[in-house]
Amino acid sequence: MGGSSHDKSVDVTRESLFRELKPHAGYKVRDIFGSIIDIPVTLFRVHVVDKVRTPYPYYHKRYNRVPTVDQCLTDDFACLEEADQQYRRDRLVDMNIVRILR
Incomplete structure (x- = not known):
């Protein structure tokens, strides 16, 4: 029962705390697939739906x-x-x- 997992010390340096974080590759993939879906839908709404839609009654x-x-x-x-x-x-x-x- 030596508790060997607690014997290791972790050296944390100032540089490791304040280094620039690189975004995960999954975020880039999500943004690309989001754009692939969002751009055609937005273009369809702007150029077709909004032109056909009658003004909302006030x-x-x-x-x-x-x-x-x-x-x-x-x-x-x-x-x-x-x-x-x-x-x-x-x-x-x-x-x-x-x-x-x-």
Whole structure:
């Protein structure tokens, strides 16, 4: 029961600890086979699928920006009403953002 496996000392030098590690050959093989599979699939998606695919529907209504109240003429009631509606929408969005952040 001499414990011969523990009698050996390992000399670790600074050079052996900080030497540049060479990547394992398996990583290069994996990258090559990954490229062989990935490149044709990506090209097919970009040149065929994306051109055939219709745009994804956007379900939220988008409003064009209108002039603000201070930019409207005093007798332009339509502009004033649209600016007021836009202000209310912006305020509602800001309130929801603040509610989420709390």
